[in-house]
Amino acid sequence: MHLHLGHHFYGAGNLGDDFMLGGFLEALQALAPGTTCTCRVPFPLPPLRDRFPAIEWLPCDPARLEPCLRRADAWLGLGGSPFQQAQSAWFLDHLTAEAAACERLGKPMFYLGVGVQGEAEAREPAVRRLIAQAAGIWTRDPASAERLAALAPRRPVVAASDLAHLFFRAQPPRAAVPGRLNLTPNFDYGPWPGRDELLAAVDALGVEDRVWLVQETRDLPGAERVLYAALGPAERARWRLLAPDVPGAPLTAALQRWSGAARTVSARYHAALLGAWAGSAVVVIATNEKLRGAAEVLRVPAIAPDAPRATVLAALAEAEAGARRPPQALAEQAAAAVAACLAAIRA
Numbered sequence: 001m002h003l004h005l006g007h008h009f010y011g012a013g014n015l016g017d018d019f020m021l022g023g024f025l026e027a028l029q030a031l032a033p034g035t036t037c038t039c040r041v042p043f044p045l046p047p048l049r050d051r052f053p054a055i056e057w058l059p060c061d062p063a064r065l066e067p068c069l070r071r072a073d074a075w076l077g078l079g080g081s082p083f084q085q086a087q088s089a090w091f092l093d094h095l096t097a098e099a100a101a102c103e104r105l106g107k108p109m110f111y112l113g114v115g116v117q118g119e120a121e122a123r124e125p126a127v128r129r130l131i132a133q134a135a136g137i138w139t140r141d142p143a144s145a146e147r148l149a150a151l152a153p154r155r156p157v158v159a160a161s162d163l164a165h166l167f168f169r170a171q172p173p174r175a176a177v178p179g180r181l182n183l184t185p186n187f188d189y190g191p192w193p194g195r196d197e198l199l200a201a202v203d204a205l206g207v208e209d210r211v212w213l214v215q216e217t218r219d220l221p222g223a224e225r226v227l228y229a230a231l232g233p234a235e236r237a238r239w240r241l242l243a244p245d246v247p248g249a250p251l252t253a254a255l256q257r258w259s260g261a262a263r264t265v266s267a268r269y270h271a272a273l274l275g276a277w278a279g280s281a282v283v284v285i286a287t288n289e290k291l292r293g294a295a296e297v298l299r300v301p302a303i304a305p306d307a308p309r310a311t312v313l314a315a316l317a318e319a320e321a322g323a324r325r326p327p328q329a330l331a332e333q334a335a336a337a338v339a340a341c342l343a344a345i346r347a
Contacts, residue, residue, distance in 0.1 A: 001035045001345065004072040006098045006109070007080055008060055009091070010052075011043030013217040015245045015254060016164065016270030018051065020079040020113060022251045023166030025054055027338040038068045047248035065101050074345040075102050075109045079140070079163055081117035081290055083127045096126055099133050108135040112341045113163040113334065115144040117290045131155060136344045138337035141293035160337035161297060161330040164270050168277040169331040171252055174260035176279045176324075180209040182261035183239070184271035187222035187287060193306035194285075195227070198265065199235065201312035211259045214243035215268045263316060267305070269294050276300070277326045281319035283312070297330060 010017055028035055041048065042060040049057050058064050069075065075098065082091060102109050111134055121127050131137070131152040138160040139145040145159035181202060185192060202210065214224040228241055244257035255274075264275030267285035272294050275282045284295040286302040295302035300322065301315040 001032055001342075002072050003035060003037045003074055003076045003345070004068045004107075005037055005039035005055065006075045006077045006095070007082060008039070008041045008094055009080060010039065011041050011045070011048045011057075013245075015215050015217070016268060017079065018245075018251055018254070019164040019167050019270050019274070020162060021052065023163035023168070023170075023334065024078055024113070024338065025052065026166050026170045027163070027335055028342075029054075031339055032342050038071070040064055040068065044247075050248035051251055062097070065098070066105065069101055069105050069107050072107060074135075075107050076341075076345075077109070077111040077114060079113045081115050082111065083114075083121040083124070083130065084117040092124070092126055095130055099130055103133065108345070109133055110135055110341055110345065111137040112337060113138060113140050113160065115140045115162075115290050115293060116147045117288050119147075119289065121147075127151065136341060138341055141297050143289065143293045143296065147289075158337065158340065161333040162269070162273060163334050163338070164273055165277075165327065165331040165334045166338070167251070168274060169326070169328065171255055172326070173255055173258060173274050173278045176260045176262045177209070178262050179207070180211060180259065180261040181205075181207045181263040181265065182211045182213045182259055182271070182275065182280070184213045184215055184264075184266040184268045185224060185227050185285065186216065186267045187227070187305065189221045191222070192227060194304070194308070194312075197307060197309045198285075198312050201309045201316070204309065204313060205316065207263070209261075210239045211261060212239040212241045213259055213271060214241065214245075215271050217243060217245055217247075263319070265312075265316075267291065272298060272300070273327075276324075279324045279326070281316065281322070281324060283315045283319050298327060 038056045040058045040060045045057045137157045140162040142159040149157040212228050216223045219225045244254045260278045264280040264282045266272040276298050282300040284302045286292045301318045303315050
């Protein structure tokens with residue numbers, strides 16, 4: 001079997017995407033050994049080829065799309081929030097072109113482990129057309145399944161879970177370190193209205209071991225590195241900046257460099273998931289529907305981006321009081337989704 005992986009964000013600098021892809025490859029090796037994959041991306045290819053040699057990585061040259069599809073049994077969109085238009089229509093434009101080529105060549109399109117980032121996606125006609133063309137969709141959370149099923153009720157949409165759970169099950173992250181707090185903030189090109197309130201809550205807890213954990217390696221506005229640089233010198237000195245990813249290094253090395261912490265506060269989807277697998281008390285900063293979905297499936301508290309100090313402290317107390325066991329059931333859901341998707345492709 002040959003699959004063309006149609007999402008083209010791999011290699012952009014978000015470690016969460018790599019965890020998700022690593023989980024899919026773990027399942028693929030177990031369920032369909034010998035399967036080959038192609039993927040076109042607009043980012044440097046050598047690090048991807050080093051990290052994921054099982055995939056044939058190609059430049060995102062439009063002329064390469066149809067040759068890839070002609071070889072493929074199916075087009076497969078893996079992970080992420082593919083229908084978002086929060087910052088621009090770049091991803092939607094890409095998917096529309098991929099869908100047109102698949103229709104010309106009679107190739108079925110499947111989506112696996114995908115989510116919805118915001119309610120506005122459902123109002124876009126191009127999104128409705130993409131969902132209507134899909135032969136099958138497995139989401140990363142129930143809320144996404146409900147929203148996507150409403151767009152094209154005659155298409156199969158199944159609620160599942162994020163594929164990164166499969167990687168964390170196969171490669172358990174470092175255990176939580178008592179007394180440490182990991183913070184992974186991200187506000188997608190916008191400001192962080194509750195920054196000072198959250199930092200004051202950390203002060204109130206008396207946390208000394210503070211890690212400012214970077215999932216996104218690029219210096220994007222509103223992302224971890226830029227927010228860290230915006231801190232005053234005294235506050236910045238109280239945090240240890242940690243960027244676990246080294247481009248091209250094995251994904252397991254990035255996982256081992258990731259800081260285990262007793263508490264995790266995250267506005268990144270996969271940092272929250274990883275914290276749950278490490279046994280951390282997780283609080284999600286819910287900047288969008290995607291992160292609210294993460295909090296729901298992990299059964300952890302969520303706070304608004306502008307939450308006051310008292311709310312942050314209450315959420316951290318609630319997280320500490322909750323059960324902290326690896327979410328094995330979510331990994332089982334993800335494995336079942338991969339198996340069902342591969343069976344549908346073979347059918």
